[in-house]
Amino acid sequence: MLDTLTLVETPEGIALQLRSAGAMPRAYAWGIDALIRVAILWALAAVIALLGESGVGIYLLMVFVLFWFYPVLFEVLRDGQTPGKKVMRLRVINANGTPVTWIASIVRNLMRTVDMLPFCYGFGLITSLVDTHSRRLGDLVAGTLVVYAEPAGKQSAAPNVPVVNPPPGLALGERAAIVEFAERAAQLTPERQQELAALLPMLTHGSGALAVQRLQGMAGALLGRR
Amino acid sequence: MKQELFQSSHDEEWSAFARWLQLRARPKGRERLSEAAGVFADSEFPAAYRRICQQLALAEHRGYSALLIQRLQDLAYRGHLVLYRPRAPRLRRILDFFAAGFPRLVRAQWRAMTVAALLFFLPLIASIVLLQVRPELVHTLFDPGQLAQFENMYDPASTAERIGRESGTDLKMFGVYIFNNVSIGFRTFASGLLAGVGSIFVLIMNGVMIGGIAGHLTAIGYGGPFWRFVAGHSAPELLAIVISGGAGLQIGMALIAPGRRTRGRALVEAGEIGARLVLGVFAMLIFAAFIEAYWSSLVWMPASVKFSVGGMIWLAILLWLWRGGRGQDSVE
Numbered sequence: 001m002l003d004t005l006t007l008v009e010t011p012e013g014i015a016l017q018l019r020s021a022g023a024m025p026r027a028y029a030w031g032i033d034a035l036i037r038v039a040i041l042w043a044l045a046a047v048i049a050l051l052g053e054s055g056v057g058i059y060l061l062m063v064f065v066l067f068w069f070y071p072v073l074f075e076v077l078r079d080g081q082t083p084g085k086k087v088m089r090l091r092v093i094n095a096n097g098t099p100v101t102w103i104a105s106i107v108r109n110l111m112r113t114v115d116m117l118p119f120c121y122g123f124g125l126i127t128s129l130v131d132t133h134s135r136r137l138g139d140l141v142a143g144t145l146v147v148y149a150e151p152a153g154k155q156s157a158a159p160n161v162p163v164v165n166p167p168p169g170l171a172l173g174e175r176a177a178i179v180e181f182a183e184r185a186a187q188l189t190p191e192r193q194q195e196l197a198a199l200l201p202m203l204t205h206g207s208g209a210l211a212v213q214r215l216q217g218m219a220g221a222l223l224g225r226r
Numbered sequence: 227m228k229q230e231l232f233q234s235s236h237d238e239e240w241s242a243f244a245r246w247l248q249l250r251a252r253p254k255g256r257e258r259l260s261e262a263a264g265v266f267a268d269s270e271f272p273a274a275y276r277r278i279c280q281q282l283a284l285a286e287h288r289g290y291s292a293l294l295i296q297r298l299q300d301l302a303y304r305g306h307l308v309l310y311r312p313r314a315p316r317l318r319r320i321l322d323f324f325a326a327g328f329p330r331l332v333r334a335q336w337r338a339m340t341v342a343a344l345l346f347f348l349p350l351i352a353s354i355v356l357l358q359v360r361p362e363l364v365h366t367l368f369d370p371g372q373l374a375q376f377e378n379m380y381d382p383a384s385t386a387e388r389i390g391r392e393s394g395t396d397l398k399m400f401g402v403y404i405f406n407n408v409s410i411g412f413r414t415f416a417s418g419l420l421a422g423v424g425s426i427f428v429l430i431m432n433g434v435m436i437g438g439i440a441g442h443l444t445a446i447g448y449g450g451p452f453w454r455f456v457a458g459h460s461a462p463e464l465l466a467i468v469i470s471g472g473a474g475l476q477i478g479m480a481l482i483a484p485g486r487r488t489r490g491r492a493l494v495e496a497g498e499i500g501a502r503l504v505l506g507v508f509a510m511l512i513f514a515a516f517i518e519a520y521w522s523s524l525v526w527m528p529a530s531v532k533f534s535v536g537g538m539i540w541l542a543i544l545l546w547l548w549r550g551g552r553g554q555d556s557v558e
Contacts, residue, residue: 054398
């Protein structure tokens with residue numbers, strides 16, 4: 001329930017890992033889009049004031065297009081990203097992981113009418129808090145998800161230290177844990193690394209920085225370094 | 227195979243794939259016909275993508291490190307987005323939709339459409355009839371300011387160059403009609419998600435209001451200009467409201483009674499049907515706004531022409547909805 005990870009199996013037999021975005025980043029993205037739209041209308045009003053009565057007609061047509069079609073056009077033609085979503089690194093996709101289609105995008109944006117009720121996207125907020133993938137009503141009806149466009153944290157390569165051969169008979173999970181420990185070295189303080197390495201005295205036969213280095217060396221061996 | 231060996235033997239392939247994605251994921255218009263130079267041809271992309279998927283599956287199976295898996299995951303995901311991109315709409319398909327697909331869809335939803343039509347036309351006719359018998363009831367619907375405005379717009383003695391508006395050029399009124407009517411059409415559909423209540427409310431309210439205006443103007447003897455004004459655009463506009471109401475009702479029904487599907491599945495299917503219906507409604511309302519702004523308001527046009535054109539539009543639209551796309555195979 002707390003994990004936002006969604007696994008989507010593709011026809012190729014792999015599972016795509018998608019992280020659905022919560023209400024806050026989506027609200028920011030909406031805010032940015034709203035600012036852009038207001039700015040466009042404001043600039044337009046200045047030009048159209050010169051056209052007189054007929055200008056009002058053109059202006060209303062533009063308001064109409066910006067209100068209803070701005071999100072649809074961007075979502076379908078720009079890989080599921082309105083400018084606001086692009087800034088917040090979000091993307092709209094179909095629930096099966098494919099890029100959002102015209103019909104789905106039209107549905108999810110028309111349904112904003114209901115999500116906005118009773119005020120300030122109240123229904124949308126409540127639904128997204130209850131739903132596992134934080135979808136608002138429009139997403140539920142359209143069968144879409146809003147996900148992060150990029151993977152959460154970039155990991156760095158395991159540090160290059162002298163290779164230490166690990167004892168035989170380590171299970172797959174244990175080997176994975178050792179490698180992951182080495183690859184996360186850049187994200188952990190030296191103290192924390194030592195603390196973690198100290199949990200395995202039988203494996204490292206050492207303590208402090210030496211234990212950390214030995215573990216990283218084992219990771220190197222497991223990766224196939226020489 | 228150890229990870230380092232696996233990685234070094236495929237590294238070149240992965241970099242090429244990443245470069246191709248960067249160049250070709252969304253090529254600019256004039257580059258669309260040319261291939262990515264120095265990487266691989268577009269026609270080889272699906273095979274390259276499948277290899278990436280296979281390598282990802284292998285890497286996960288062999289328990290390679292998270293770093294490598296993440297890199298492959300990222301490549302696979304970006305490739306997936308390119309490979310399964312929706313097709314650009316083609317003119318032929320769009321024309322087919324309006325000629326055949328849309329009328330067929332309306333008929334397929336005949337239950338919701340019938341209910342919507344009753345919810346809209348019954349109050350409309352009832353309020354017209356009621357106001358002929360008891361004209362004073364109009365004050366329960368509109369305040370005196372609004373009434374004065376309506377009466378001013380359709381006063382037979384008025385010397386205005388246009389019927390149905392107080393001022394404004396044709397283009398301005400076109401904008402006003404699009405903005406108001408299409409937005410109402412969209413909202414009528416969307417509010418159906420509230421178990422259909424929203425659509426029912428909008429249909430009845432609009433029926434009563436439109437009937438109220440028509441009934442009142444007829445009762446006070448302003449019927450001439452009014453009926454001449456609405457004759458042309460009444461068919462597309464009223465029928466579009468009914469269809470968007472019906473689209474809303476069927477989505478409400480999917481929520482209340484999903485049948486043998488899960489509620490989520492039923493909603494998604496009803497949403498797709500609804501969106502297609504709304505596309506047709508959108509076209510009808512643009513047509514209506516066009517007539518309303520440029521034809522309905524003409525003062526000099528004799529009533530006989532206006533009524534016969536209006537009648538023909540009613541016939542044509544009903545015929546289109548009734549017969550359109552019959553006897554053809556569905557292309558959806």
